[in-house]
Amino acid sequence: MSGGGAGSGRIERSEQVERPERPEPPGRRERKKAATRQAIADAALALFLERGYDQVSIREIADAADVSTTTLFKHFSGKEALVFDEDAQIEARLVAAVRDREAGTSIPQALRALTLERLKFPTEDEAFAAYTRLVESTPVLREYWHRMWMRHEGALAAAIAAEVGAAPDDAASAVLAHFALETASLARASKDPKGTVDVAFAVLESGWAGVEAGSGSGVGVGVGAGG
Amino acid sequence: MSGGGAGSGRIERSEQVERPERPEPPGRRERKKAATRQAIADAALALFLERGYDQVSIREIADAADVSTTTLFKHFSGKEALVFDEDAQIEARLVAAVRDREAGTSIPQALRALTLERLKFPTEDEAFAAYTRLVESTPVLREYWHRMWMRHEGALAAAIAAEVGAAPDDAASAVLAHFALETASLARASKDPKGTVDVAFAVLESGWAGVEAGSGSGVGVGVGAGG
DNA sequence: TTTCAAAAGTGCAACGAGTCAACTTTGCCA
DNA sequence: TGGCAAAGTTGACTCGTTGCACTTTTGAAA
Numbered sequence: 001m002s003g004g005g006a007g008s009g010r011i012e013r014s015e016q017v018e019r020p021e022r023p024e025p026p027g028r029r030e031r032k033k034a035a036t037r038q039a040i041a042d043a044a045l046a047l048f049l050e051r052g053y054d055q056v057s058i059r060e061i062a063d064a065a066d067v068s069t070t071t072l073f074k075h076f077s078g079k080e081a082l083v084f085d086e087d088a089q090i091e092a093r094l095v096a097a098v099r100d101r102e103a104g105t106s107i108p109q110a111l112r113a114l115t116l117e118r119l120k121f122p123t124e125d126e127a128f129a130a131y132t133r134l135v136e137s138t139p140v141l142r143e144y145w146h147r148m149w150m151r152h153e154g155a156l157a158a159a160i161a162a163e164v165g166a167a168p169d170d171a172a173s174a175v176l177a178h179f180a181l182e183t184a185s186l187a188r189a190s191k192d193p194k195g196t197v198d199v200a201f202a203v204l205e206s207g208w209a210g211v212e213a214g215s216g217s218g219v220g221v222g223v224g225a226g227g
Numbered sequence: 228m229s230g231g232g233a234g235s236g237r238i239e240r241s242e243q244v245e246r247p248e249r250p251e252p253p254g255r256r257e258r259k260k261a262a263t264r265q266a267i268a269d270a271a272l273a274l275f276l277e278r279g280y281d282q283v284s285i286r287e288i289a290d291a292a293d294v295s296t297t298t299l300f301k302h303f304s305g306k307e308a309l310v311f312d313e314d315a316q317i318e319a320r321l322v323a324a325v326r327d328r329e330a331g332t333s334i335p336q337a338l339r340a341l342t343l344e345r346l347k348f349p350t351e352d353e354a355f356a357a358y359t360r361l362v363e364s365t366p367v368l369r370e371y372w373h374r375m376w377m378r379h380e381g382a383l384a385a386a387i388a389a390e391v392g393a394a395p396d397d398a399a400s401a402v403l404a405h406f407a408l409e410t411a412s413l414a415r416a417s418k419d420p421k422g423t424v425d426v427a428f429a430v431l432e433s434g435w436a437g438v439e440a441g442s443g444s445g446v447g448v449g450v451g452a453g454g
Numbered sequence: 455t456t457t458c459a460a461a462a463g464t465g466c467a468a469c470g471a472g473t474c475a476a477c478t479t480t481g482c483c484a
Numbered sequence: 485t486g487g488c489a490a491a492g493t494t495g496a497c498t499c500g501t502t503g504c505a506c507t508t509t510t511g512a513a514a
Binding site: 029032033036067068069070071074 | 463
């Protein structure tokens with residue numbers, strides 16, 4: 001699920017949405033390149049959904065997309081990457097959730113909201129549900145997703161530190177960032193995701209209030225959303 | 228670092244310690260089997276330390292130990308496993324730390340002590356330091372260690388739940404177990420491991436006190452539970 | 455327009471990890 | 485001693501991934 005809400009998951013390939021970021025590819029070359037990439041991704045997802053991730057080989061995907069395996073790996077860093085889009089906006093949304101939160105909202109509360117939003121997936125959309133099932137049921141894909149998600153740990157920690165006026169490598173901010181991000185995986189593995197998220201952020205909420213109050217230079221500890 | 232204190236790391240192969248668990252192998256057969264396993268592990272570690280993990284192939288290790296690759300994989304589940312011992316006692320120590328803690332010691336406090344003990348490694352022992360360096364500098368080995376470590380999450384969560392009289396699948400206990408175990412990895416990546424452990428468990432300490440008190444229904448945090 | 459070199463795309467063959475299916479050796483025990 | 489089962493061997497095979505060489509495209513100079 002690389003794109004919970006607005007859209008960035010690989011599943012979107014089937015919806016012909018016009019991305020505002022790249023309205024029209026500049027040159028003929030880039031357009032062809034994008035088409036090749038899309039053909040590979042489409043073939044891969046179709047085969048994965050049909051027979052399961054482990055039952056499909058790279059060579060089969062390359063054949064289905066009518067390219068060589070070398071070309072496939074020029075477009076995607078590995079087999080797992082065939083399932084996910086890059087989704088550069090994840091990090092921006094995490095940082096924004098912390099920086100632009102409303103007054104009176106604590107940092108853990110803001111992160112809780114974003115985590116819940118990301119866990120919520122519409123079971124109505126059968127195609128998306130199938131995609132989710134594929135990722136959830138394949139350990140290597142779950143781990144890849146987890147790595148992608150945790151890659152933003154540093155940026156989130158820095159955003160939190162900036163918000164409370166601490167050094168960029170502040171330990172407490174790093175701890176909060178790590179635990180908050182980990183909550184998504186924890187909840188996903190739980191049989192009551194929402195309840196787990198609530199409990200986790202309840203712990204972080206009161207725990208964070210404690211360490212923040214006792215942190216060295218007491219900058220405006222309140223919720224005053226700077227920025 | 229699969230064996231911080233008393234000993235269970237693969238590095239022990241060089242110290243001829245007599246393990247109380249298996250004082251003397253029963254038959255010649257099992258002794259030979261253990262010897263083969265040890266020869267493979269020794270050859271692997273020696274080569275890894277000499278040239279680096281990625282620069283050594285399975286076949287080289289098998290050759291050095293004078294066995295076939297098939298035999299090697301009969302003894303070890305994969306290349307990463309060549310570096311770590313099974314270490315079944317980790318889980319026992321985690322559960323014991325929670326169950327047998329002294330009166331007046333909170334569960335997070337007990338887990339903090341165990342985490343700190345596990346992070347502390349003697350830099351005096353050059354062989355062990357080299358082993359640590361190998362694991363730390365090889366991403367795939369770090370990840371493998373993390374997976375090994377987190378595998379005990381369920382058992383720890385159950386122990387915590389039992390201790391506070393909650394159901395075995397209690398969400399709060401699962402959250403505490405997960406966060407407490409994650410702290411080890413978080414601290415290892417930090418430039419001030421001990422400080423990070425202190426901050427992380429400070430968060431968990433006060434956070435846990437909050438949810439434990441309010442367990443049952445509404446957690447004492449007024450976050451608008453939409454949904 | 456022609457020419458040409460760099461860049462980008464492509465394909466083949468190969469490498470390393472890991473598996474599989476037969477077959478041989480070896481310890482164990484009746 | 486004979487026979488069973490575990491341990492080990494061999495060789496070929498699959499699969500993800502990469503290096504190398506070859507072809508096409510592109511942009512700029514002549």
